[in-house]
Amino acid sequence: MTRDDDDSHDSHDWQRSWAVASARRLAQAIGELSFEALLDPRPIPEAGAGHYSLSFANAVAYQFRATPSAWGGVHVELGSVARRVGARPFEPADSLIQLLLDAREQLGASVEVLAGWFEEIQAGLLAESIQCERLRGRPASELASLETVALEQHLDGHPKLIAHRGRVGWGLEDLRAHAPESHARVRLDWLIVDPALTRRTGAAPDLVDLVDLVDHCCDPDERARLDAQVAARAPALAERGVLVPVHPWQWQRWIAPQFARQLGVGEIVHLGPFGDHYAPRLSLRTLANVDRRHAADLKLSLTILNTSCWRGLPGRHVTHGAAIGAALGQLVSRDPALSCVRVLGDLGGVSVPHPEYEALGHAPYRVRELIGAIWRTSAATRLEPGEVEVPAAALQQCDLAGTPLLATWVERSGATVSDWLTSLFEHTAVPLYHLLCAHGLGEIAHGQNLGLVLREGLPVAMFLRDFHGDLRRSERAPFAPGSALAGLTALPDEHLLHDLYTGYFVSVLRFVAPLVERSLGLREPEFLALLSRALRRHQAAHPELGEAFARFDPFQPAMARICLNRSRLRAAHGGGAQRPTPELGPPLRNPLATEDYT
Template structure:
């Protein structure tokens, strides 16, 4: 199983590094090859949209000089060996090679654990979303998508999504000299507490504070991830614990499962309660998974602002697009590090929480993370085919575009607002036949961007003394839809979906052209931030880590641009939406 998973990860590594332009294959009689300083990798592959490469697992052969001066060519399934060969040829800093190899190895170990307990796609269809997340294979673009630097093997067995192990959350009481609660107007701190905790638990926690000799009302309460409590709070925050400025209250009774993002936890005992986003000082998928204080502080404000736009838009109501509001939060800044200046960001994001609304389902409805579209079981069966079932594939995909892509285009061009609609940030809601009917969007304060241009329909932005949301020009703003959805989801989906590429991408373009015809007043914005231009800027997610290395930085740096990728929407004939919209 190790070799099987390594061969699959090797194929992905070759394909994605070629897609990002870090490696340039040449054609050979048997397919393609990469020539490094002391090794040659030959493989079979097919080209996909956006200049992508889909390498066939098991097709890779490695050639190297033998001890007698002849070339030795053998089948290769060793992703670790490939990383070292490729990085040596690219001149990557050895420390970066070591860090990346560690992340790749951790990812491979997680893939093996997933494979050992994998279930056929047909058995996954009926799972609740929180459980299904533990069966998904991770980010389709990032090679080391389960690096989780900081987790031990025991930690992974307890806290990784693929472990599928429920945990109870400890709670802390933090003195208001350190902590600040924020909520939407209808939510008080007491209301959140009563929503998340049963009366007996509230009384038990209150008694803990009384026994500690402190006034309960002087403290804000919040959950903490058990790993973070043990590895960060009890060490970095030891003085505050010793002096009673932070008090450990104990565990709440509900059980939670981690989502694909690891740090967000879903309540499996009481799904109507909030999902909780908690900081973890682990490095995973490019950055440390803390929560910046500005995000906890502004999350409810951004939610309330977006709700105002939602409530006044008839099209949003027609599509049923749901906003998973980040309705309450607690911000806790470290009393010393926050004023030190220039401190690496992961040390400033260690404590706090965001409470997020759950998905509300109607009678007979189901839900799953958008990432589920890309899951393929060990037999090669795509999960999406189980969702499609006996529905015509074109009809099913049109329903997905209507539920997902159409609202994103609307928010982008009418309001100058973009989300980050990757697989973890979108929940697809379906009817009883698994046909998409609407989507729910999440990760608002962290991933919402707005146009530099003031858009009348958007009204006043939710700013105080400084901008709360990042402002981007139209050409950059559209890139979130391009990279997260078109490249990150639709590119791999098109490879497994039962539609010809011309039809698949033609239906996507059809939605864009339909919107353009319906709303001519936004034609200028659609030109500046075009989704149908000849090419897009390329933002290399894997190259980001390879270039950046593993040094500590005071802020999350932006992903650098490296060239362009061809746009499959540019030349394809648009296929009008079947609903005539």
């Protein structure tokens, strides 16, 4: 919705955008709830292939067209859903909320939890409607040509989470000012903080020079203005204080009221907005410098409920992130099998824990993560001439006519569909598998933290970023005590395998396969065969890893079904001491296990 129609939601364009967003969310919900085995669509044989039905209590039934997924569940055809009550005729259905009300018995959630979920979903529909307006009139070929950050501002949200883009805490003006789909641009607010209140990268406060990191946010003139403001507003902190950038919304909504005492006694001083302009990336709290694209990205605390949890910034992510990224970068540089992997590590960071909430011991995480900033290497510094980065999420993206962006990249590359996908798998799935088997490291490489490097449309490398919570290690990995990688969360091998299987295969490739089949003519079994062969070739090339290949077996007949929406239905998201964890559904029949793919 544009500013010209901000007083009315009844314009023709807005109604069109709302209709498209509603149809997309309804189709997504049926598909994901069927994947998580909360709904059980049944084929309608008399209607022909691809027709399904759902039956609920109170004589409510749905019908729709869909294609079954090899991973389980179905992919629902947009706009095909119809609903019937009793003996009435079927009528077109457009309400996700009505579906969830009809399915209350199957969902098994309390009224409180459902009401909170509805709140997220309604807010997400508003944001998605704005996105649909930005997509209107832009064909896939045009979207595929956008620079990385501009492309991210046109992409869909998380395909697995029904309540994605919920952003509870933001209203319409906040979406316009700060959301990626609104083409937002922000300037950072700055605080200067007594160093006794801060935690900085590494065990030693001077491991990273935060003063130099500020220069990634300010050109020399702006830096001089900022320093002058410190001298004028906070002379007692001028020599020893720590400069901390904060999101302008976070300042006015959370920091000003919750840190009132520290502001009142001068332990924290608000300096105002300074420096470069930033654009929100797909992950929302990560910002890209649009004035100087080679300057570092910034990840900031942003305490809204968005896509499963409150998006603050844990202090441990700030203090350990740079060391983890550096250690991973060194490991990757020493292994020729990982030559296509480029690590975008953290340059440094700072957090300011709230003293009173910390004193409680187990206060909700959302109030313990209110001020934090991480500077991260910009992908622009690691691209060769002729290369571009696109987020893995763009593989799942279509224009409003249903044409996938990847069709443009395949065409530009001049490669066959099979060769293009093989290159994709060899530069993403294979190195992630090698990282797991050779080094005992699992990266949850989802659509936002995995970047594809394309040259003339063909995948040639990948970027990995954001390791704080998404990089874990095997309990058996032999990292030296005290090393950054030894300090990662340790998991049993069967759990760590899902960082690859669920994190990338199920969360990204599951949604790419039907687009390839529909638009490029390569059927899902052939897609899976190409993936399987790429992994098998890697196994054959590295017989020394045979024992690890057996432990991390992506070809076993059954896999755990990791369910994010089930988790959201089990507890309200007021914010406990820890972030929620996924639930397990019934075991998943592994489509990679078939001998036909070898």
